[in-house]
Amino acid sequence: MEIQNNQNLYNTYHKNREKLDVLPIEAFKIDKNNIAGNKDNPNNIETKPYVTASNSRFAYVIKSGIDKDTPVYDHFINLGEQQTEFIETKGKYLDPNGYSWYQSSKIATYGNLYEEAKDFENFVDNLMKQGYGEWDALGRAATYAKAGLLDYGKQKAIPIYPLAYDDKKQHGFHLIDNPLLKKAFLETLNSLDNVTAAQLVDSFFEDFPNKVPTAFQELLSQFGIKLEELKETQPEEERSKFTFTGDININDKMSLEYQNFIFDTLIGFFKDRVVFLEEFEEKEPDARLENLRNAYDILIENFKKNTKEYNETKNILNQYMR
Secondary structure (H helix, E strand, C coil), X not given: CCCCCCCCCHHHHCCCHHHHCCCCHHHHCCCHHHCECCCCCCCCCCCCCCCCCCCCCHHHHHHCCCCCCCECCHHHHCCXXXXXXXXXXXXHHHCHHHHHHHHXXXXXXCCCCEECCHHHHHHHHHHHHCCCCHHHHHHHHHHHHHCCCCCCCEECCCCCCCCCCCCCCCCHHHHXXXXXXXHHHHHHHHCECHHHHHHHHHHHHHCCCCCCCCCHHHHHHHHHXXXXXXXXXXXXXXXXXXXXXXXXXXXXXXCHHHHXXXXXHXXXXXXXXXXXXXXXXXXXXXXXXXXXXXHHHHHHHHHHHHHHHXXXXXXXXXHHHC
């Protein structure tokens, strides 16, 4: 059992559980003291003036007072006939999500650049205040949005592949009701550089580095099958009385014992991913994989911390209610 004692999480999880589903912008403050830097491509963030012509394109132009109806991407509007014909006849069928971003670029103006995406805009703005260039800030925002941790509305500042334009909230953590995992994942992203954070999200939801569009839920289901096969080799008295179905959502109607079974299964799943990455790296050495393995280690520790705190507060609450 991975669950151990730690500090109180009751006030932040049980009393305010609904609030955890909508994360405040302050939660996205980047922890620069625990960054698993990418050796090949570090961010090298420097302190710069807040918004200047050199570190920004969109924000600087907007703050200069440009007419809000001014098109942002003239080159998409003025594509050549041959390119336009290919996109309109083949591109939209070969890559419908990519086509949706192309369409959004054609209607993008400085007035609707962050349409229905105030949190996304604030996220980028806050990062720029911390010293990020605008493009690095947009890239990081796209990573959080791809994970389902930041709503991107109808923003047109950056495409978020492989998702489509216009956030339908049908991806990533929008589909996972497990606040402890969500919190641990957010804490982990906040401690990583841009490149490693993007790799972790891709690994979670796209099975990086295999480049296979395998959903997180499908990987979990495969892991559940592996667990059941291993269970058959164990003595009966050592077998878990629970069967992992692939469902990691939790709610207050579940017993604490079953919730801990889900938590321990997730920790086992993450450790299994680390082993997979180690084996993959032996076959195809890649410095990025070391950073990704470190990111999973950080995620495991954050998740362990959250589950320890959750169990402690649950036990305190149970004693109080007796």
